[in-house]
Amino acid sequence: MRFSVGIVSFIPCLFGLTFVGAVPTKDCAYAVKESIAEPHGWTKDSQPSPNHKIELKIALPQPNFAELERHLYEVSNPDHERYGEHLSKEEVEELVAPHPESLNMVNEWLSSFGFKDEDLARSPAKDWITLKVPVSIAEKMLDTKYHVWKHVESGDYLVRTTSYSLPTNLHAHIDLIQPTTMFGRFKSEKSSIFSAVPIPDSLVQANNAIGTIEAASGVSVDASCNQTITITCLQELYNAVGFKPSAKGNSIGITGYLEEFANFQDLQTFYADQRPDALNSTFNVISVAGGLNNQSLDEAGGEANLDTQFAFGLSHPISPTFFTTAGRPPFIPEEGGSEDTNEPYTVWLDFILSHPNPPLAISTSYGDDEQTVPFSFAQRACAGFAQLGARGVSLLFSSGDGGVGDGDSNPATQTCISNDGKNTTKFLPAFPASCPFVTAVGATTHIPEVAVSRFFSGGGFSNYFTRPAFQDKVVSAYLKALPKGTFAGLFNLNGRAYPDVAAQGDLFKVFVGGEAFLIGGTSASSPTFAGFVALLNDVRLKAGRPSLGFLNPFIYSKGFAGLNDITVGHNSGCGTLGFNATKGWDPVTGFGTPNFGKLRELVLSL
Incomplete structure (x- = not known):
């Protein structure tokens, strides 16, 4: 001093x-x-x-954030008389x-x-x-x-x-x-294990085979979906075949960072292949802090194309927006260098909080390891998410691709070392997925669906945020069923548990630079789930109801009845098999994957 x-x-x-x-x-x-x-x-x-x-x-x-939080839970709780009475931008700003x-x-x-x-x-x-x-x-x-x-x-x-x-x-x-x-090393949640690979001719031929398979929910899905995921596969698997949204007053957004550009030409190729009725439609691009969206096919981003093609393909013709935010925190030190080294995520958060009409459902496939983000910063960013939720925005985040560990490390040598100077071994939760005011999305694969194991579907318990009340019943039940002493000392028994839900997250057929690739990761799961949230908002808006907004209180009180429970799989990491998927909620797939037909009836009953 x-x-x-x-x-x-x-x-x-x-x-x-x-x-x-x-x-x-x-x-x-x-x-x-x-x-x-x-x-x-x-x-x-x-x-x-x-x-x-x-x-x-x-x-x-x-100083009045506790009051904003009270409003948030009241307007997001289906059993409260104020459910759906979202706050205006000005009302939120007054409270913070x-x-x-x-x-x-x-x-x-x-x-x-x-x-x-x-x-x-x-x-x-x-x-x-x-x-x-x-x-x-x-x-x-x-x-x-x-x-x-x-x-x-x-x-x-x-x-x-x-x-x-x-x-x-x-x-x-x-x-x-x-x-x-x-x-923090802000990164996309596109799995490095199931990396983007060109689709081989043998797989194209195999996908022409005729046949169907029965999903756990009882619906029939084309057999090719066990090798390649398309829009049609997701519509079949999640019981949304034939639903046509009107798009009036509805909207969906995708966030883009780290110079990942969403390519219009690739989108048209994707639509021609998987959504021909969407041909010649496109998406809005909003630049944040000078963010670019270069259209050279050589600069087409696998992450950006995956997110926009599937989120917008599932929700067409709902109004789509791609936010491209400038900034790439790592820089190359050089003589007299003056590059900005800020975390770009908060730049977008500042922008969207000032936006008068943000999209009603927004998916983000980027994140950090929670321990690399200072607690004070995580708290404030999480408070920003709460402000959006209070305004009626549903925020979906990938749960991460490192299982219970650090997605940056080589899975074969993943050490999971604490960042507090003590160098102890422990599970490493992800942020923002660990924030209680967002909906974290884990990953499944195959049909019938199982959790994507092998260092993939991120999940676990926050070391920063305590478990919210809406999770108490199901998370306590999960922990009680764990054999005594399981992973003792490796995770926070009282932390916010995640993910909340899941969706397919492997073998997505994405067009990048004019070529078809298979891409996997919870990067695929989050925009997929967001696409179905946009469809549910369409159901609500057509009926004269407000948007769903902050989803978690609905999911944990009623919405779980419209999800397909995933009971097979685990999320390896830190030299362990991680947590198991099991009946009911689990820290691998949450409550499970969407059944649009059931969810449609549930959101109309609110």
């Missing part, structure tokens, strides 16, 4: 009080605001250029606005470093402030030292610190500042 020099340092810096003789914020003593252990798997590489630009994001407290005193204190601090109001970007609720500064200034503001860190396994680089400080009288007025202690 350092103290300012001179007689003024002996005058107390009282939290939020201003009086004659009080110490200006800039002269207050600094104290550590946040500190982490040196992150596992990273090494200090070098010093960043003093001119390297960092986009600091400052989060101010949301910081106290004026916090605004004044932070403004005073920033002005002491020469920043003017025009240098600052504020969120609509004024709960976030963003400003771009050179590293040299950030180090003075935060009384810290940044380094270039290298990720040993991948070779990625980040500019980060393991500790930062603030004036003592600001601690109550700032929740967090990033990028500082965040060492």
Whole structure:
């Protein structure tokens, strides 16, 4: 801790009080605001250029968030009289606005470093402030030292610190500042085990074979679906054949990151192959912070094409939007380099919270390992998801592709080491899937469906978020049935459990760069489930009802009756077979996969 020099340092810096003789914020003593252990798997590489630009994001407290959470659960609980009475953008912003005193204190601090109001970007609720500064200034503001860190396994680089400080009288007025202690490696959940491979001619010939197979739900599915998943396969498997949405007032969105571009020409090829009635239709593209969507076939993204082709193919003609967000956190350090190293996810979250009409169902197939995301940051991002849920938006996230472990590691040598400096072995949950305000989607394969095992369908228990009340009954039952001592000490018995649901996640026929590929991962599961949520919203809207919004209270109280229970499979990782799929909810496939026919009746009964 350092103290300012001179007689003024002996005058107390009282939290939020201003009086004659009080110490200006800039002269207050600094104290550590946040500190982490040196992150596992990273090494200090070098010093960043003093001119390297960092986009600091400052989060101010949301003193009325508990009130917003109350509203969220009331409008999302099918048994509550307010079910479906979603809040407006303005009502949500009023509930998350910081106290004026916090605004004044932070403004005073920033002005002491020469920043003017025009240098600052504020969120609509004024709960976030963003400003771009050179590293040299950030180090003075935060009384810290940044380094270039290298990720040993991948070779990625980040500019980060393991500790930062603030004036003592600001601690109550700032929740967090990033990028500082965040060492996440934001990635798509497209499985590296079931990677994209061209479809061989032998498989094309086999898929021409005639025949059907019986799914566990009792529906008949074309036999070819055990080798290649198409739109028709999903419609048959999930009991949606013949349903035609009207699209009026409905919408669906896909998020894109890390320079993954969704190709229009590939979409037309996909539609010609699997959804001919959608030919010549396309999707809206919204650029976030300058995000691109280059249309060269050489730059077509496997992740982006998978997500858009299946989500929009399933939900056609519901209004589709692809959000392309700029930013790629790892950078290559070079002399005088000034690349931005921010996490792009929060850039999208800021944007969508300011959007007057976000899509009613949004799928994201990207995530981090929970332990690489500071707890304070995870809390605030999760609070952002709650705001969207309160506005009637359903958020679907892939549950991850590492089973109970780290999807980045080679499954054969997966060590699952804690990131707290103790280097203990434990299961590694994923974020944002672990946030209780989103719906996490696991993966199944084959017909009849089983969980995708072998280090694939991510699932487990959060170390950050406690188990929400809507999960208590089913999760407690699952844990009670586990043999005593199973995985003792490897997971948090009281944590938010995930996934909530599942969908097919392997062998998806996707067109990339003009060629057909088979792609797998929970990256496929999330846009698939989102497509069916969009269809359910269509059912609701046609009947004059509001959108489904935050799904979990519905799923855990009534919706599970419209899901196909998956009872075979497991999610290996960390040198174990992981958790087992079993009757009822489980941390591999949640409550199971959608039966649209049943869910359609359930959502109409609400």
